[in-house]
Amino acid sequence: RQPEPTATVVRRAASSDRAVETAIRGSSRAVRRMLDQAVKIAGSRAAVLIRGESGTGKELLARTIHDNSPRAGRAFVAVHCAALSPSLQESELFGHVKGAFTGADRPRVGRFEKADGGTLFLDEVGDISFETQTKLLRVLQDQTFERVGSTETIRVDVRIIAATHRDLEAMIREGRFREDLYYRLNVISLVCPPLRERRDDIFELALYFLRREAQQNGKPIVRLSDAAIEALRAYDWPGNVRELENAIQRAVILAEGDAIEVGDLPPEIVASGHRTGVSALRRRQPLPTRSMPIATPSRQHVPARTAQPDDAPIDDKLAAIERQHLLDALAQSGGNKSQAARLLGIPRSTLFSKLRRLGIE
Numbered sequence: 001r002q003p004e005p006t007a008t009v010v011r012r013a014a015s016s017d018r019a020v021e022t023a024i025r026g027s028s029r030a031v032r033r034m035l036d037q038a039v040k041i042a043g044s045r046a047a048v049l050i051r052g053e054s055g056t057g058k059e060l061l062a063r064t065i066h067d068n069s070p071r072a073g074r075a076f077v078a079v080h081c082a083a084l085s086p087s088l089q090e091s092e093l094f095g096h097v098k099g100a101f102t103g104a105d106r107p108r109v110g111r112f113e114k115a116d117g118g119t120l121f122l123d124e125v126g127d128i129s130f131e132t133q134t135k136l137l138r139v140l141q142d143q144t145f146e147r148v149g150s151t152e153t154i155r156v157d158v159r160i161i162a163a164t165h166r167d168l169e170a171m172i173r174e175g176r177f178r179e180d181l182y183y184r185l186n187v188i189s190l191v192c193p194p195l196r197e198r199r200d201d202i203f204e205l206a207l208y209f210l211r212r213e214a215q216q217n218g219k220p221i222v223r224l225s226d227a228a229i230e231a232l233r234a235y236d237w238p239g240n241v242r243e244l245e246n247a248i249q250r251a252v253i254l255a256e257g258d259a260i261e262v263g264d265l266p267p268e269i270v271a272s273g274h275r276t277g278v279s280a281l282r283r284r285q286p287l288p289t290r291s292m293p294i295a296t297p298s299r300q301h302v303p304a305r306t307a308q309p310d311d312a313p314i315d316d317k318l319a320a321i322e323r324q325h326l327l328d329a330l331a332q333s334g335g336n337k338s339q340a341a342r343l344l345g346i347p348r349s350t351l352f353s354k355l356r357r358l359g360i361e
Helices: 029-042 058-067 086-094 130-142 168-173 179-185 199-217 226-234 240-254 267-274 279-283 314-332 337-344 348-357
Strands: 010-013 019-022 048-051 076-080 119-123 144-146 153-155 159-164 188-191
Touching: 019 029, 019 058, 029 058, 029 188, 048 058, 058 076, 058 119, 058 159, 086 130, 130 144, 130 179, 168 179, 199 226, 199 240, 226 240, 226 267, 226 348, 314 337, 314 348, 337 348
Parallel strands: 048 159, 048 188, 076 119, 119 159
Antiparallel strands: 010 019, 144 153
């Protein structure tokens, strides 16, 4: 299993005006809301359950909670439960004594003891065996356990943060996850949004990964072409931030010159970029006509709509569709081009180039 995407630690202001120490990058509303919640719960001892798809940065969120808590100076111990076989889970979590089982030729300190005074992060907690869940429940209840093969009770002070991409409620109904353990873990619930729901962060994340990979590979790449940016924004990112990180790493290796071009991106992303004429425009979220008043801009800002005959060439039809989409965005924003670019989900420079190409002044 690959680790969650990493980034250098930065200082970011939460919406409550409290500073938060975090490695999470992005300034979208979804990320600001998530970080604000993380700051609020950081000082608590309560267990936290982080939900989210694979690659969304659940471990980074867990580290953010730890780094902004009174336990920040103590250990943060991560256990990737999906990578452990059921026979090894108890030994990994609780340790064992010499001779506890075949091959136990020396005692082992478990992750709970290593995290004493700090935070234990259980990634993919839904993959813990039913037998280990029973022992984990006891630790959550009274902070005590025994090493495998021992009767000596060990007491620890550990905060539990768990994460999963699984449907734990369905697993409870199927008898594969303990309901009492679920309620012990789910005292506070947080959600890491998928990248397709925070498209405003794609450019910022891509640029960060570009700079990091260019430096590590000794390449003079400093920017992304407009076509590459549009392709990144049009793609749905089933692998989330981790997939974006890998895509930029690949592009930096293949790129020539000072920019990543659309052809340097993986084929599935290139294909999404080729559909930006009609399909990508249709897949974008519609303009928020109900939540945003429509201004009536002057004619010098937004030209009148133009009709296109049915027998026009396909390129002219696509241009007409794109032109009308731009005009609608300008109408929604009252002629404000920066706001129109945000509505369309494209960089401001891209909007300006489209306006010039289509003769919209």
